[in-house]
Structure formats: structure tokens, C-alpha cells
Amino acid sequence: MKRYEQFPHTADIGVRIYGKDLKELFENAAFAMFDIIADLEGLEVEVKEEIECQAENQEELLIAWLDELLYNFYTKQIIFFKFDIKELTNTKIRAKALGRLVGSNRNRLKTEIKAATYHNLKIEKTAEGHKVEIVFDV
Amino acid sequence: MLWEGPLEKIDDYRWRMPKSYKEGMRVDGIIYSNERMLKDIRQDKAAEQVANVAFLPGIVKYSLAMPDIHWGYGFPIGGVAATDVDQGGVVSPGGVGFDINCGVRLVKxxxxxxxxxxxxxxxxxxxxxxxxxxxxxxxxxxxSEHEERKLLVEGSKWVVDHGYGRQEDIDHTEENGAIKGANPDAVSSRAYERGKNQAGTLGSGNHFLEVQIIDQIYDEVLANDFGLEVGQAMLMIHSGSRGLGYQVCDEYAKDFIHCLSKYGIDVPDRQLACAPVNSEEGKAYLGAMKCAANYAWANRQCLMHLARRVFEKVFQLGPTKLGMDLIYDVAHNIAKIEKYNINGKERTLCIHRKGATRAFPPGHPELTPAYQKTGQPVIIPGDMGRNSYLLVGTRKAEETFFSTCHGAGRVLSRSAAIRAGRGRVISRELENKGIIVKSTGRELLAEEMPEAYKDVNEVVSVVHGAGISKRVARMKPIGVIKG
Incomplete structure (x- = not known):
């Protein structure tokens, strides 16, 4: 199954994300975001961060998770590309995010994502698992 | 996916979306456009977003969209909405956007x-x-965080006091580069952290620094007042509040989702989450938004200073000979508290300008003395291959709460632009037209290619034709720096 694909959005970047279960959906959403931010091909893991966040419901949790990773990217200068979700409920996520420091990889950066938005956000069940469309403000 | 809702022609530049279109709309929508551009507007979901904005409690008169309207998140880009502060009117962080006080300045x-x-x-x-x-x-x-708190209150003045510019720069900036009422306590430590090292940085995406040449004057008298003539070199800067603003919007947009049930507000998109201006949450957001706005003015002031230094170095001329005076600096993502006469009564309104520019007319009491006679300079950046404009505000623009367009507006998505750019060298195409372009990000030049935008000349002809602002001068780019 494809992890994600872009759909056309005039000003920003729209991404349709797939996952066989919710865990995979959350992991693939994070991967999609960093795949837009940087060229991830061939990067090797150098550092890891424990990420934990909470929200009122599953959809808000998805955005909170992405924004938490984004905050860590900007302040700790880590390009994340592997995600290991330890715990995922409707309102809480606990995960390990693995990545590489920007450092000498600055020229891999492609796009500045400002935030993940709530625009038309809806996690849907499909025959293969789950899908969701997210609009990133760039 | 064509938007097929009703748009009734009012005149050549105005199209009405009746509130009967969607249950829950409190007012009609009005889109400023010509007949041809309306076809582009129907290509995405921007018009639906005009309808959604009309749901906001306290919205006054219309949900408005300028001719550079395109699909955003929550609000359309190019959207203007005024809410009545004393009638339960709301403020929506999504109606300002993540890049709080994204804006432009023009330097001669x-x-x-x-x-x-x-x-x-x-x-x-x-x-x-x-x-x-x-x-x-x-x-x-x-x-340090201590100094950053001062910067968030003092805006441009803080940077000028630290040697980055001069007093006249402050006089020629919207709100004098520091909107009153900024509350540094409403800004989270995370926002401080993201803002710490980013003052004086351009950013990425559509942000730019351009060297331009005036190629047309539309109004000799006004151009003369501004000291402008054909052939003159200009500098334009487009940037915003960087990570600090994004973080502020992010946190408040998240919090405001809970305000929807708390205040019994019904909006069709969570990104339109809002709270009454007079509520505790509304006040906190505006206090934080003003900090981010001041940060953005400080940022553009720094950027201008760095650019002036480069001009001095390259041309081996001092500041007086170079004459790099700031014409004006405008915000185009912001919410402002302004007073208007509505049905014979003075009302205090919260004007959301999401991809729209304030355009005060001559004689407006809140306008800087220098521009009382001319009206407020309005700066409209175009794409990197065509033109940009200097306009002024008009009295007629009272119908749009003294607002006008903010740029060209996109027509192609970024992925469609990248597809259209395959096998082409955009920088070479521009160089053949006499425009030198340098960018940092990969793929950025394709994303930002001229065809990805509406023709700014057409957008400006609508706001000029509708009378909500007036053309003064047009510039063409010759040097472009992209993030």
C-alpha cells in the first residue's frame, strides 16, 4: 500500500495519507510531512526523540502529533524520518521519532512547512484500513 | 472539481453569493473579480470558503473576497471579514493565518x-x-527571552534603536511598526524559542526580496508626491513573523476549537475556530497576535537594513546618495480593531484581512501625517516574471472596510507547477527576460514560476476599476532572491 500521495491544493500542500491501521496512518502522516520538508533518501539515523502528546480526539491528536514533530524539527534541528509508535489511543500518543541533525544536511531541505491545519480534516475507514487528507500551510 | 454555486453579477467587478446558498450563512458573500477571472475562481474551493466565513458570529455586511482570491485553509486567501465587537463578534486565528503579519515593504x-x-x-x-x-x-x-519580550512590544523601534535603520522608517510603517496592545505574557515559551534566532531572516516559500524598475506611472501627481519616476530602481521585501507567528497561530487555533462548544458557535470547518473578541480567549489571542505582528515588522526592518548595507557595498555609495527611503510597509495577514459607520452608528469592528491589504483613504485620522494627502500607499507584489504595483487607498474602499487585494494569487498548485516546470530551467527562462534569480530551496523556482500565479495586472485592474484603490506606479522585477 502506498504511504501517501499529494492532491492538488492551490496555495498550500494537500496530502492524502493511507495506513492499514491508525498507528500506520500516524506514522505515514509524519513521514509524508518530512518527505515534503526534506529529501530523505539515503539518510541514516543519528538521533532519537521521545514524543508524547494529547488531544481531545483522534483527529486533533493527529495534528498535535505533527505539530509536535514540527516544533522539534525547528528547535532541535532534527529531520525525522522513522517513527515507532509505542502507544496510541484516541487522545494520547507516545512514540520514538528517529532522524538526523540538519547540520551538514541543510541542502536537503526543500520546503518550509508552517503548520498542519485542521482544514476539512476527517479520518476515514476504508476497505484497506484508514485514510486522511491533511493540508499543510507552506 | 468545479464550484457551481450561485454568483450573481452586481456590476463588472462585483459578484454576489446570496446567503440562501448555504444554511448558516449570516450575510451574503461578495467576490471582487472580472468575468474572466471568475472562471479561475470556480476551479477550486475558494468560493465555498467565502460561504463558510459568512457563518462567523457578529459578521457585518458581507463575507468579502478580493480578486486574488484562492483556496486557503479555513478562510480563503484574499478574504476580508468584519465582526462587530460589541455584538458578540468573533476573532478567528485561522482568519489571520499562521504567518501573522506576513507583509511587504517598498523602498525607493x-x-x-x-x-x-x-x-x-x-x-x-x-x-x-x-x-x-x-x-x-x-x-x-x-x-535573550528578556530582550525578545521587548522586541514583541516595540516592533520596528526595537531594531531601529539597535542600529538597524532610522526614525523615518518607523513613520512609514503601518501602525508605526508596533501595534498597541501587544501582550508578551500571551506568547508561549515555545513561540519564544522558535522566534529567538529568526529576526532578520527571509524564510522560504513565496517570500522574496526583489530589485525592481518602475516601468509605468499611472498618476503623475501622486508619483511626484512619492518621488517616483519611470526607470527608477526600487527594492521590495516580502516576509512575515517566521516561526514565532506560526507557533502563536498553531496554539491558539488549537485552543479555539474548544471555544466553539463553550460559546455555542457553529462553523463548517474547524480551521475557522473562533471566540468572541471580548472573551478572555479572544483578548489573549489578540495580545499574542499583536506580538507576532510586531515581530514581523521588526523582521522586515532588519531585512531592509541588511539590503541597504548590500547596496552600499555593491554601489560604493553612502546612504544619502543611495536615497533608500522606505515608501511604506503593509501587513496582509492580520486582524485589526477599527471604527466604521454602520447604518448611521459608529461601530467597533474586528477586521480580518487574510491575504488582503488595508487601504486607508486620504485624510483618514489613523494614517501617518506624511500620507494624509495622498492616501495610504498599498503595495501589491506580483509573480517574479511580471509586475508589482504601488496603489493608494480611496474613500470608496469603505465598502470593503478599507481593504484591497494583496498580490497576484495562485492559480496552479505547487505540485502542478513542479510538473509544468519539468525539463525547463526557470532561472534561464527568466534570465532571457532580463531577470536574475537566485534561490536557496530546491524546486522552489518551479513552484513559484510566473504561470503559477494570476496576472497581477488583471487583479489590479479589478481593484482599480471597482474604485477600492488607485494605481500609482507599476514595477518590473530585474533581480529576485527567493528563500
């Missing part, structure tokens, strides 16, 4: 095209080298 020079051309490559490379740009770029100003 005493140089002419023939002075700049021989040194253009030097100038573009030096600007690209000396002005930090790109994803998450950091600036030369490193400040």
Missing part, C-alpha cells in the same frame, strides 16, 4: 536602471549571500 532608491544593470549579478549574489533565507534560516540577531 536614487539609482536608475542603467546604474543597476552593469552590477545586477553582483547585487543579486550579494543580497543572496548577506540576507539569510531558506527553510528555518537563522539571523545575525541573537537575543
Amino acid at each position: 532608491t536614487n539609482l536608475r536602471e542603467e546604474d543597476v544593470r552593469p552590477k545586477l549579478k553582483d547585487l543579486v549574489y550579494a543580497l543572496h549571500n548577506d540576507v539569510p533565507a531558506g527553510v528555518g534560516s537563522k539571523g545575525e540577531i541573537r537575543i
Whole structure:
């Protein structure tokens, strides 16, 4: 199954994300975001961060998770590309995010994502698992 | 996916969306456009977003959209909405956007095209080298949280006091570069952290620094008042509040989702989450938004200072000979509290301008003395291959709460632009047209290629034709620095 694909959005970047279960959906959403931010091909893991966040419901949790990773990217200068979700409920996520420091990889950066938005956000069940469309403000 | 809702023609420039279109709309929508551009507007979901904005409690008169309207998140880009503060009117962080006080400034020079051309490559490379740009770029100003708090209140003045510019720059900036009522306590430590190293950085995406030449004057008298003539070199800067603003919007947009049930507000998209202006949450957001707005003015002030330094170096001229005076600096993502006469009564309104520019007419009491006679300068950046404009505000613009367009507006998505750019060298195409471009990000030039935008000339012809602002001068780009 494809992890994600872009759909056309005039000003920003729209991404349709797939996952066989919710865990995979959350992991693939994070991967999609960093795949837009940087060229991830061939990067090797150098550092890891424990990420934990909470929200009122599953959809808000998805955005909170992405924004938490984004905050860590900007302040700790880590390009994340592997995600290991330890715990995922409707309102809480606990995960390990693995990545590489920007450092000498600055020229891999492609796009500045400002935030993940709530625009038309809806996690849907499909025959293969789950899908969701997210609009990133760039 | 064509939007097929009703748009009734009012005149050649105005189209009404009746509130009967969607249950829950409190007012009609009005889109400023010509007949041809309306076809582009129907290509995405922007018009639906005009309808959604009409749901906001306290909205006054209309949900408005300028001719550069395109699909955003929550609000359309190019959207204007006024809510009545004393009638339960709301403020929506999504109606300002993540890049709080994204805006533009226009600087004149005493140089002419023939002075700049021989040194253009030097100038573009030096600007690209000396002005930090790109994803998450950091600036030369490193400040403690204590100083950052001062910067958030003082805006442009803080940077000028630290040697980055002069008093006249402050006089020629919307709100004098520091909107009153900024509350540093409403800004989270995370926002401080993201803002710490980013003052004086351009950023990425559609942000830019351009060297331009005036190629047309529309109003000789006004152009003369501003000291502008055909052939003169200008500098334009487009940037915003960087990570600090994004973080502020992010946190409040999240919190405001809970305000929807708390205040019994029904909106069709969570990104339109809002709270009454007079509520505790509304006040906190505006206090924080003003901090981010002041940060953005400080940022553009820094960027201008860095650019002036480069011009001095490249042309070996001092500040007086270069004459790099700031014409004006405008915000185009912001919410402002302004007073209007509605049905014979003075009302205090919260004006959301999401991709729209304030355009005060001559004689407006809140306008700086220097521009009382001319009206407020309005700066409209176009794409990097065509034109940009200087306009002024008009009395007629009271119908749009003294608001006008903010740019060209996109027509192609970024992925469609990248597809259209395959196998092409955009920088070479532009160079063949006499425009030198330098960018940091990969794929950025394709994303930002001229065809990805509406023709700014057409957008401006609508706001001029509708009378909500007036053309003064047109510029063409010759040197472009992208993040």
C-alpha cells in the first residue's frame, strides 16, 4: 500500500495519507510531512526523540502529533524520518521519532512547512484500513 | 472539481453569493473579480470558503473576497471579514493565518536602471549571500527571552534603536511598526524559542526580496508626491513573523476549537475556530497576535537594513546618495480593531484581512501625517516574471472596510507547477527576460514560476476599476532572491 500521495491544493500542500491501521496512518502522516520538508533518501539515523502528546480526539491528536514533530524539527534541528509508535489511543500518543541533525544536511531541505491545519480534516475507514487528507500551510 | 454555486453579477467587478446558498450563512458573500477571472475562481474551493466565513458570529455586511482570491485553509486567501465587537463578534486565528503579519515593504532608491544593470549579478549574489533565507534560516540577531519580550512590544523601534535603520522608517510603517496592545505574557515559551534566532531572516516559500524598475506611472501627481519616476530602481521585501507567528497561530487555533462548544458557535470547518473578541480567549489571542505582528515588522526592518548595507557595498555609495527611503510597509495577514459607520452608528469592528491589504483613504485620522494627502500607499507584489504595483487607498474602499487585494494569487498548485516546470530551467527562462534569480530551496523556482500565479495586472485592474484603490506606479522585477 502506498504511504501517501499529494492532491492538488492551490496555495498550500494537500496530502492524502493511507495506513492499514491508525498507528500506520500516524506514522505515514509524519513521514509524508518530512518527505515534503526534506529529501530523505539515503539518510541514516543519528538521533532519537521521545514524543508524547494529547488531544481531545483522534483527529486533533493527529495534528498535535505533527505539530509536535514540527516544533522539534525547528528547535532541535532534527529531520525525522522513522517513527515507532509505542502507544496510541484516541487522545494520547507516545512514540520514538528517529532522524538526523540538519547540520551538514541543510541542502536537503526543500520546503518550509508552517503548520498542519485542521482544514476539512476527517479520518476515514476504508476497505484497506484508514485514510486522511491533511493540508499543510507552506 | 468545479464550484457551481450561485454568483450573481452586481456590476463588472462585483459578484454576489446570496446567503440562501448555504444554511448558516449570516450575510451574503461578495467576490471582487472580472468575468474572466471568475472562471479561475470556480476551479477550486475558494468560493465555498467565502460561504463558510459568512457563518462567523457578529459578521457585518458581507463575507468579502478580493480578486486574488484562492483556496486557503479555513478562510480563503484574499478574504476580508468584519465582526462587530460589541455584538458578540468573533476573532478567528485561522482568519489571520499562521504567518501573522506576513507583509511587504517598498523602498525607493536614487539609482536608475542603467546604474543597476552593469552590477545586477553582483547585487543579486550579494543580497543572496548577506540576507539569510531558506527553510528555518537563522539571523545575525541573537537575543535573550528578556530582550525578545521587548522586541514583541516595540516592533520596528526595537531594531531601529539597535542600529538597524532610522526614525523615518518607523513613520512609514503601518501602525508605526508596533501595534498597541501587544501582550508578551500571551506568547508561549515555545513561540519564544522558535522566534529567538529568526529576526532578520527571509524564510522560504513565496517570500522574496526583489530589485525592481518602475516601468509605468499611472498618476503623475501622486508619483511626484512619492518621488517616483519611470526607470527608477526600487527594492521590495516580502516576509512575515517566521516561526514565532506560526507557533502563536498553531496554539491558539488549537485552543479555539474548544471555544466553539463553550460559546455555542457553529462553523463548517474547524480551521475557522473562533471566540468572541471580548472573551478572555479572544483578548489573549489578540495580545499574542499583536506580538507576532510586531515581530514581523521588526523582521522586515532588519531585512531592509541588511539590503541597504548590500547596496552600499555593491554601489560604493553612502546612504544619502543611495536615497533608500522606505515608501511604506503593509501587513496582509492580520486582524485589526477599527471604527466604521454602520447604518448611521459608529461601530467597533474586528477586521480580518487574510491575504488582503488595508487601504486607508486620504485624510483618514489613523494614517501617518506624511500620507494624509495622498492616501495610504498599498503595495501589491506580483509573480517574479511580471509586475508589482504601488496603489493608494480611496474613500470608496469603505465598502470593503478599507481593504484591497494583496498580490497576484495562485492559480496552479505547487505540485502542478513542479510538473509544468519539468525539463525547463526557470532561472534561464527568466534570465532571457532580463531577470536574475537566485534561490536557496530546491524546486522552489518551479513552484513559484510566473504561470503559477494570476496576472497581477488583471487583479489590479479589478481593484482599480471597482474604485477600492488607485494605481500609482507599476514595477518590473530585474533581480529576485527567493528563500
